[in-house]
Amino acid sequence: MPDFIAEWLNQNEIFTAMTIMEYWDGMVTTVHLVFLSLVIGLLVAVLLAILRTVRNPFVSGPVWLYTYLFRGTPLLIQLYIIYYGIAQIPGIQETFWWEIFREPFYPALLAFTLNTAAYTTEIIRGAIVSTPNGEIEAAKAYGMNWFMRMRRIVLPSAARRAVQAYSNEVIFMLHASAIASVVTIVDLTGAARNIYSRFYAPFDAFIFVALCYMALTFILVFAFRKLENHLLKHQRPVSG
Amino acid sequence: MKKMIFAASCALALIAGGAQAQDRDLRIAFDVPYEPFEYKDENGELTGFEVELAEAMCEEMNANCEFVIQAWDGMIPGLLARKFDLIMSSMSITPERAERVLFSEPYYNTPGGWFAREGFSTDVTDMSAMEGMTVGVQRGTTMDTYVTENMGGIVTIKRYTTADDMVLDLEGQRLDVVFVDYPVGEQTILTKEGFKEVGEPVKLGEGVGVAMRQRDTDLADEVNAALATLKEDGTYDTIMKKYFNYDIKM
Numbered sequence: 001m002p003d004f005i006a007e008w009l010n011q012n013e014i015f016t017a018m019t020i021m022e023y024w025d026g027m028v029t030t031v032h033l034v035f036l037s038l039v040i041g042l043l044v045a046v047l048l049a050i051l052r053t054v055r056n057p058f059v060s061g062p063v064w065l066y067t068y069l070f071r072g073t074p075l076l077i078q079l080y081i082i083y084y085g086i087a088q089i090p091g092i093q094e095t096f097w098w099e100i101f102r103e104p105f106y107p108a109l110l111a112f113t114l115n116t117a118a119y120t121t122e123i124i125r126g127a128i129v130s131t132p133n134g135e136i137e138a139a140k141a142y143g144m145n146w147f148m149r150m151r152r153i154v155l156p157s158a159a160r161r162a163v164q165a166y167s168n169e170v171i172f173m174l175h176a177s178a179i180a181s182v183v184t185i186v187d188l189t190g191a192a193r194n195i196y197s198r199f200y201a202p203f204d205a206f207i208f209v210a211l212c213y214m215a216l217t218f219i220l221v222f223a224f225r226k227l228e229n230h231l232l233k234h235q236r237p238v239s240g
Numbered sequence: 241m242k243k244m245i246f247a248a249s250c251a252l253a254l255i256a257g258g259a260q261a262q263d264r265d266l267r268i269a270f271d272v273p274y275e276p277f278e279y280k281d282e283n284g285e286l287t288g289f290e291v292e293l294a295e296a297m298c299e300e301m302n303a304n305c306e307f308v309i310q311a312w313d314g315m316i317p318g319l320l321a322r323k324f325d326l327i328m329s330s331m332s333i334t335p336e337r338a339e340r341v342l343f344s345e346p347y348y349n350t351p352g353g354w355f356a357r358e359g360f361s362t363d364v365t366d367m368s369a370m371e372g373m374t375v376g377v378q379r380g381t382t383m384d385t386y387v388t389e390n391m392g393g394i395v396t397i398k399r400y401t402t403a404d405d406m407v408l409d410l411e412g413q414r415l416d417v418v419f420v421d422y423p424v425g426e427q428t429i430l431t432k433e434g435f436k437e438v439g440e441p442v443k444l445g446e447g448v449g450v451a452m453r454q455r456d457t458d459l460a461d462e463v464n465a466a467l468a469t470l471k472e473d474g475t476y477d478t479i480m481k482k483y484f485n486y487d488i489k490m
Contacts, residue, residue: 087412102414184398184409194399197380 014204019195026191027212033105033187034177037112038170044113045120050150052125063121070118076179078115083107083183104183112180116173123165127158160231167224171217178213188212266303267324268294269310276423276483277330289483290328293347296475300466316340319453326463327451334446342454344463346447346490347471348480352383353422354439355429357410360417364439367394374398376406376418382445383419403428410435422486447490 052063070078086092086101100106131154139149181190192209196202229236270291273279278288286307298305308324315327319341333343354364362369371394377384379399387397398415400406403424409415410429418425422441429435450463470476471489480489 084408084412087409087414093413182401184400193379
């Protein structure tokens with residue numbers, strides 16, 4: 001570590017090597033939690049979005065109900081219901097499920113995944129529904145069946161239309177994950193709250209954590225710009 | 241008439257000079273209800289541990305005391321604005337508050353208590369037996385500091401914002417034991433079926449003091465002297481035993 005950083009760290013009371021490590025551990029937990037819920041949520045959402053566009057109401061109805069429930073209630077309430085609700089099921093403590101749900105990480109992962117999957121389902125569904133009819137007719141004319149049409153035409157074209165809205169959902173999810181600290185998870189916000197309560201220094205503790213979130217957001221924005229450039233290459237003007 | 245009495249008392253005060261025996265008027269602020277420290281009984285009379293202690297203290301100081309009800313947010317501002325002269329409302333002594341008000345010597349300190357489900361049989365002071373257990377505390381309390389400093393690395397510490405959330409997790413078996421302000425534990429945990437106190441209560445922090453304006457150093461000397469007498473002559477213990485079955489004396 002360069003001398004001037006070590007010197008600065010020694011001069012202030014709050015940002016010692018120990019608290020920096022607490023923030024770092026919190027950042028690892030946040031990234032871990034958000035990454036896993038986004039990946040699982042996206043896979044679930046692609047499947048559900050396809051089911052949601054099926055004409056049969058017995059297939060699309062339940063998916064509609066699911067997205068309505070999870071988009072219609074605050075994430076904090078969903079987290080409370082899953083975290084505290086599971087512990088109230090009589091006898092759960094004796095089953096192997098308790099090994100998983102005893103720790104706050106998995107209830108939080110479940111709540112975040114279900115929440116982001118609901119929003120993402122609606123984003124992708126919107127993109128699927130707005131597929132130009134001509135593309136589908138052309139695919140049909142080529143003799144593609146439903147499955148091949150989905151795989152080759154509808155989903156790739158929907159992905160291009162969904163990516164901008166989805167990048168917002170990812171950033172919202174990162175910021176929504178701050179509520180994980182209410183169920184004792186020491187994520188970035190949890191670390192900030194612990195440090196705040198130890199030093200009674202709200203500005204230092206929370207401004208630092210805000211900068212951490214901004215840094216993470218910047219990485220996400222950058223990654224999505226690259227992805228958009230890649231997916232929407234065909235829309236760019238031919239450069240001279 | 242009132243003016244005449246006022247003038248007369250001013251004159252008396254002048255004559256009496258610095259004599260200690262003069263009657264003085266003091267206004268003492270409480271935030272109610274905070275059972276059992278200050279609350280209104282069924283007849284609407286202000287009572288509680290701190291109220292009775294304040295009454296005894298006033299008698300000791302030969303002061304005419306008037307009790308004022310003040311909400312917690314306005315406590316220190318009200319004191320500084322001379323709406324009252326003393327705060328005796330369970331105000332813990334902290335460095336931040338000490339910058340704005342003058343504290344007397346501490347007059348009580350509630351201990352932290354250990355609470356667990358029935359069937360918990362581990363000795364909480366035995367660090368090797370406690371290893372790997374999950375302990376719940378309220379974030380930023382003196383109990384949090386105690387567990388962090390003495391048991392950090394040995395037990396898993398879970399920090400909660402409210403006592404209610406913590407009790408839910410104790411009920412749901414996510415926590416093995418909680419370490420919480422004793423009166424809080426007594427009211428929220430021991431009132432439920434299936435829980436018990438484990439181990440001895442632990443005294444923590446600097447305690448609760450009488451808060452005054454910083455310039456009133458003479459008053460602070462008198463308050464400290466009166467409290468010291470009450471603690472010595474048994475008055476304090478008599479009042480304490482009426483409200484608590486554990487020791488909060490400091």
